[in-house]
Amino acid sequence: MSDGASRLATPELPDATTLKRWFVTTNHKDVGLLYVGTSLFFLVFGGVLALLVRSQLWVSRAPGEGLLGPVAYNQAVSAHGLLMVFWFLSPLAIGLANYVVPLQIGAKDLAFPRLNALSYWLYLFSGLLFGVSFFQGTSFSGGWTMYAPLNVPTFMPSLGATTTVFALILFTASVTVGGVNFITTIHRMRAKGLSLWRMPLFTWTILLTVWMMLFAFAALLAALLVLSSDRLLGTMYFAQSSPGGALLWTHLFWFFGHPEVYIVFFPALGVMAEVFQTFTGRRIVGRKWFIAAMVLVAVQSFFVWMHHMFLTSISLNVKTLFMATTIGISLPFDLMVFALIYTLKKGDIRFSTPFLFNFGALVLFILGGITGVFLGAVVLDYEFRGTYWVVAHFHYVMVGGVTALIGGIYYWFPKFTGRMYDEFLGKVHFAMYFVGFNLLYFPMFVAWETPRRVFAYQSSLEPWHQLATVGGFLLGSSFLVMFYNLYRSAWAGEEASASPWEYASTAEWTVSSPPPLENYDGYPDYTEGELRYLDEATVRAESTGAGGAAAAAADGGTLLRREG
Amino acid sequence: MTPPATAVETGHDRHESHASVWPVIVAAGAFLTLLGASGIRQGSFVDGTAGGVYLGLLVSGAVVTLGALVAMTMEPFGGPVVEWAAQWPFAEVENTKLGMWVFLASDVVLFGAFIGAYAFVRVAHGWQAWHDLIPAAHVPLPGLINTYLLLTSSFSVVIAMVAAREERPRVLVGSLVATFGLGVAFLINKALEWQHLFHVHGAAFPNGWDLSTNIASSTFYLTTGLHGAHVAVGLLVTLYMIGRASRGAYMGDDEPIEHFGLYWHFVDVVWLFLFPLFYIL
Numbered sequence: 001m002s003d004g005a006s007r008l009a010t011p012e013l014p015d016a017t018t019l020k021r022w023f024v025t026t027n028h029k030d031v032g033l034l035y036v037g038t039s040l041f042f043l044v045f046g047g048v049l050a051l052l053v054r055s056q057l058w059v060s061r062a063p064g065e066g067l068l069g070p071v072a073y074n075q076a077v078s079a080h081g082l083l084m085v086f087w088f089l090s091p092l093a094i095g096l097a098n099y100v101v102p103l104q105i106g107a108k109d110l111a112f113p114r115l116n117a118l119s120y121w122l123y124l125f126s127g128l129l130f131g132v133s134f135f136q137g138t139s140f141s142g143g144w145t146m147y148a149p150l151n152v153p154t155f156m157p158s159l160g161a162t163t164t165v166f167a168l169i170l171f172t173a174s175v176t177v178g179g180v181n182f183i184t185t186i187h188r189m190r191a192k193g194l195s196l197w198r199m200p201l202f203t204w205t206i207l208l209t210v211w212m213m214l215f216a217f218a219a220l221l222a223a224l225l226v227l228s229s230d231r232l233l234g235t236m237y238f239a240q241s242s243p244g245g246a247l248l249w250t251h252l253f254w255f256f257g258h259p260e261v262y263i264v265f266f267p268a269l270g271v272m273a274e275v276f277q278t279f280t281g282r283r284i285v286g287r288k289w290f291i292a293a294m295v296l297v298a299v300q301s302f303f304v305w306m307h308h309m310f311l312t313s314i315s316l317n318v319k320t321l322f323m324a325t326t327i328g329i330s331l332p333f334d335l336m337v338f339a340l341i342y343t344l345k346k347g348d349i350r351f352s353t354p355f356l357f358n359f360g361a362l363v364l365f366i367l368g369g370i371t372g373v374f375l376g377a378v379v380l381d382y383e384f385r386g387t388y389w390v391v392a393h394f395h396y397v398m399v400g401g402v403t404a405l406i407g408g409i410y411y412w413f414p415k416f417t418g419r420m421y422d423e424f425l426g427k428v429h430f431a432m433y434f435v436g437f438n439l440l441y442f443p444m445f446v447a448w449e450t451p452r453r454v455f456a457y458q459s460s461l462e463p464w465h466q467l468a469t470v471g472g473f474l475l476g477s478s479f480l481v482m483f484y485n486l487y488r489s490a491w492a493g494e495e496a497s498a499s500p501w502e503y504a505s506t507a508e509w510t511v512s513s514p515p516p517l518e519n520y521d522g523y524p525d526y527t528e529g530e531l532r533y534l535d536e537a538t539v540r541a542e543s544t545g546a547g548g549a550a551a552a553a554a555d556g557g558t559l560l561r562r563e564g
Numbered sequence: 565m566t567p568p569a570t571a572v573e574t575g576h577d578r579h580e581s582h583a584s585v586w587p588v589i590v591a592a593g594a595f596l597t598l599l600g601a602s603g604i605r606q607g608s609f610v611d612g613t614a615g616g617v618y619l620g621l622l623v624s625g626a627v628v629t630l631g632a633l634v635a636m637t638m639e640p641f642g643g644p645v646v647e648w649a650a651q652w653p654f655a656e657v658e659n660t661k662l663g664m665w666v667f668l669a670s671d672v673v674l675f676g677a678f679i680g681a682y683a684f685v686r687v688a689h690g691w692q693a694w695h696d697l698i699p700a701a702h703v704p705l706p707g708l709i710n711t712y713l714l715l716t717s718s719f720s721v722v723i724a725m726v727a728a729r730e731e732r733p734r735v736l737v738g739s740l741v742a743t744f745g746l747g748v749a750f751l752i753n754k755a756l757e758w759q760h761l762f763h764v765h766g767a768a769f770p771n772g773w774d775l776s777t778n779i780a781s782s783t784f785y786l787t788t789g790l791h792g793a794h795v796a797v798g799l800l801v802t803l804y805m806i807g808r809a810s811r812g813a814y815m816g817d818d819e820p821i822e823h824f825g826l827y828w829h830f831v832d833v834v835w836l837f838l839f840p841l842f843y844i845l
Contacts, residue, residue: 012583013582013583014583023585023588024584024585024588025582025583026581026582026584026587027582107644107649108644109580109643110644111643111644111659112659113581113582113584113641113643113644114584114586114587114641115587117584117587117588118587118590118591120587121587121588121590121591122590122591122594124591125591125592125595126595128595129595129598129599132599133602136602153605153606157605159602159603159605160602162602162604162605163598163599163602166598166599166602167598169598170594170595170598173594176667176670179666179670180666180667180670181663183662183666184659184663184666187651187652187653187662188646188649188651188654188657188658188659188662189644189646189651189659190649190651191648191649191650192648192649192650193650194650195650195652196652214666214673215669215670215673218671218672218673218674218677219674219677221674222673222674222677222678222681223677225786225790226678226681226786229782229786231605232601232604232606232607233606233607234606234607234776235775235776235782235785235786236776236778236779236782237681237685237779237783237786241779242685243685243688243689243779244684244685244687244688244689245685245779247684247688248681248684248685248688251680251684252677252681255677518580523647523648525648526650534648539647539648543648
């Protein structure tokens with residue numbers, strides 16, 4: 001640092017063992033770990049709420065019976081949904097992306113490191129704001145879809161409900177800042193020669209995810225700002241007297257909400273693609289088609305939202321159109337699923353923990369996807385809407401995605417920590433997780449006639465709900481095994497080499513575990529078709545063209561451009 | 565206190581920074597601000613001590629957020645340097661400018677959703693019957709004046725950019741001040757217009773025409789209000805740049821002004837959609 005340049009001079013980065021480091025760091029690997037850790041905290045938060053819900057559902061109850069009162073139950077269900085979708089699922093994926101994407105594309109960091117730290121802290125504080133909402137009367141209690149007019153003060157006067165809406169607004173700010181950062185980074189900072197076609201699949205899924213996030217969350221922000229204004233200032237958009245107010249909310253929410261499904265699922269798909277390739281030792285079958293299918297889904301995801309509104313007053317012609325786009329969007333997914341299956345068939349599978357989780361994720365996603373096609377058909381949806389069929393379906397899809405991301409944590413754990421997790425405990429975790437998952441969600445298909453969102457149902461369905469509750473506790477406790485395993489292994493695990501997986505092929509496995517602060521000593525380069533590292537002189541020489549290395553090196557500054 | 569001319573200027577040839585304390589403080593400030601604002605209901609804070617606490621949280625949160633944002637902007641910070649990269653399809657656009665474009669793309673969707681919501685409820689109510697919800701005092705003239713004010717301010721931003729490129733400090737400061745003045749005039753004009761509408765009298769609107777009067781007033785105030793908030797944010801940035809420019813910054817370094825200009829033009833273009841929608845049709 002130049003002497004006294006500014007009182008605001010950037011501090012040096014403190015050592016990783018100090019607490020201060022984690023408050024001031026802007027390094028993408030640190031921020032990634034912060035994201036992963038915080039998202040797991042919200043997994044526990046949302047998970048405990050889910051266990052409360054499952055306990056209440058042990059038998060069919062009248063209001064006032066059981067662990068939770070009616071309003072407490074509504075809060076638990078709403079907060080569980082919001083926390084899991086917004087504060088756990090996406091941030092876990094973004095955490096992995098933060099760590100891995102710059103390494104995979106050969107960048108030293110994200111384009112705007114301070115904005116990256118900012119998006120993490122906005123995320124954390126938005127979650128804290130959500131937590132505070134429970135202490136302001138009641139939190140939001142109208143379900144994660146926050147339908148109008150239930151969401152206006154007439155029906156939900158509590159200040160805590162407003163705070164929940166604000167928490168989502170702050171989260172949206174975090175997402176927008178993060179999205180701008182990732183889009184700029186992936187488009188502008190790939191190693192030379194790493195064309196989009198050659199880009200690793202996990203990075204591809206993140207690129208598409210952040211593009212979808214950028215637009216989808218802007219629509220959500222509009223909905224949330226209008227709702228805040230209705231709650232704070234007394235505007236009348238969603239009031240009962242408003243013409244089309246309730247329908248307006250569903251349009252705004254689901255224009256965001258359907259892309260959101262792919263926003264949470266795509267990173268999981270990316271992890272599946274990476275892990276399948278590494279643990280079968282084979283490049284994914286039909287790689288270009290796989291990428292094209294994902295791009296198609298990302299675009300089409302903005303044209304299917306009204307399939308969430310088949311029971312509203314939209315016209316039958318529109319419903320039919322959206323049924324067609326919805327069935328249509330399942331076709332590229334079929335292609336991806338078959339690509340993954342053929343990769344298994346042609347490869348030589350190694351059943352390590354990351355693979356088990358990702359294979360499990362594929363199985364669960366197939367089930368979740370097929371049951372979703374039922375809901376995409378207008379006539380069937382008339383019957384299934386508002387039942388546990390929907391609940392079972394989207395948990396198979398969403399938590400199916402979680403399964404792959406958990407596999408991703410195991411996959412990159414040696415890279416994060418430089419140590420290996422315990423393989424046996426990893427397999428125990430998977431066994432408990434997979435059995436618990438299916439015990440929890442499959443009975444919901446069988447007991448599909450249970451009405452959603454309430455805790456009274458036909459008592460003949462009680463055995464199925466009791467099975468589900470047992471499965472829920474098994475699924476929850478499987479994470480205790482994971483936490484123990486990862487915590488212990490991070491300090492005492494076997495030391496991991498730069499590439500502990502034999503057939504790993506992406507660039508993050510070419511640097512030490514954990515990687516140095518600025519990732520690469522030289523300049524990663526793919527222009528010869530495979531990864532090599534150039535030194536500074538070569539880069540100078542090649543980028544100035546004629547003139548030779550010596551002259552270029554002497555004239556160091558010319559090609560350095562200043563970046564924010 | 566002026567930051568160094570280049571963000572990476574240090575004793576060594578090049579240095580990447582990895583630490584900054586401001587992101588966590590900005591986020592903490594935003595947390596306090598929103599927690600404070602949650603105490604508002606129907607336009608005013610809840611009664612009693614709680615209302616005072618909420619107001620205090622709101623004010624202190626806003627001060628912390630704004631202060632930390634300014635400090636973060638002034639902090640010299642060297643991000644990663646792009647030297648050897650594949651950049652299709654954005655090879656010609658440097659990082660910060662691309663970031664600004666991407667952000668504006670999301671803002672397009674934000675305003676698009678607001679305009680879509682307006683069109684949706686207006687169609688639901690009846691496109692022509694909508695006029696019955698609006699007092700005769702709601703005339704196009706204030707909006708027309710504001711259109712000219714904003715258009716002119718977009719022009720003055722371009723002059724500022726050229727002045728920075730040609731290293732003419734007085735022209736730069738002058739045109740930034742002109743931009744600021746035109747933006748303030750826009751907001752004052754809007755405030756006068758709103759004040760007038762809030763207090764209209766007449767058989768149809770005996771209690772004035774405010775946010776809660778009907779759905780037409782709600783959409784009008786909220787959508788143009790969101791736009792007004794964008795103008796206000798732009799004015800804060802202008803003020804910051806006037807401060808730096810008057811101490812000699814931006815000479816031969818017109819990129820920051822260009823990036824702000826992108827935002828300012830966008831805000832201008834949004835108004836060109838809002839004006840016909842809310843004043844003429």
